[in-house]
Amino acid sequence: MPRLHYLIRSAQPHLQIFPAQHSSNDPRNQYDGNNNANNTDGPRGRSRYSFGRNAALDTFLFTIQGLALFIVIREHVLDIKWISGASMSPYLNKGYNIDNIDSEMVLVDVTYATKLHLERGMVVVFPSLRGSSSRTEPSKLSVKRIIALPGDIVTTRPPKSGEGGQKTQIVPWNHVWVEGDATDPDLSFDSNTYGPISMGLIKGQVMCVLRPKWRTLKWWEWENENDPVESGGDYGKSQRIRVRKDAVTVYDPNIN
Structure with a gap:
């Protein structure tokens, strides 16, 4: 659970406590909680995109290599x-x-x-x-x-x-x-x-x-x-x- 920061403002005849308001430029707001999960421009978002792209490329290359090996075997070894x-x-x-x-x-x-x-x-x-x-x-x-x-x-x-x-x-x-x-x-x-x-x-x-x-x-x-x-x-x-x-x-x- 995110920590809440409070500002204490003096008022007569009693004290009132209000939640602190963070600026949109506050680094804590940019990388806090679930906000970062939907932020594809952040480091984690870029990492997930890169991993998915590399996995797809690896699968494609593996398929091509397997197909080439299959053709070579059929043409020159066993059929x-x-x-x-x-x-x-x-x-x-x-x-x-x-x-x-x-x-x-x-x-x-x-x-x-x-x-x-x-x-x-x-x-x-x-x-x-x-x-x-x-x-x-x-x-x-x-x-x-x-x-x-x-x-x-x-x-x-x-x-x-x-x-x-x-x-x-x-x-x-x-x-x-x-x-x-x-x-x-x-x-x-x-x-x-x-x-x-x-x-x-x-x-x-x-x-x-x-x-x-x-x-x-x-x-x-x-x-x-x-x-x-x-x-x-x-x-x-x-x-x-x-x-x-x-x-x-x-x-x-x-x-x-």
Whole structure:
């Protein structure tokens, strides 16, 4: 409670006591009690304004930094994709025609080192291609398995009845041959249609399934016939039979 100062004025026949009147210029009046709470021009008001402004700036900068970090991670480290369709079933989207599960969430390794060391059996992501023209659709992604590397000779998948015979093709330098795991040719639009794809198109390698059920993809077991799941069973075996590894030596055409 503010102190009251009194002036005593003599009056006959008795004394009267009056509250003291402070001038508006009196420092005690300027910084006393609740008057200072509403005074935004005072030191405390300026301090509160400065604190609020700094907090808002810190929040903004933190958000920008977090967003930048998120973008860097997605572009150069790890990314999350949804896989839909039946071209990789039953290895991916195993329940596509059974449980009506039409998509799975997967984690993709998009590091530069992975793109430099591609191997047979890897499940990779790349822009979808249009027909045999090899024109890409950047807005859409395809997920396929690498079954042949540069220098391998591939015999194309057996065609449906009445559609000509099988062909052989050498996988050129800096290219890979990709196919889906689906046994039905109609379910997979892959290198049997558009040929080998450039390694430069590959965005990353699928590491694991996150949803609906966690599962690590052991791509290195694709050639291990003792593992029926990772090797693709009988169809995976038929894919490997169609590939002659390191059949020819290929060179960089840009080097004379």
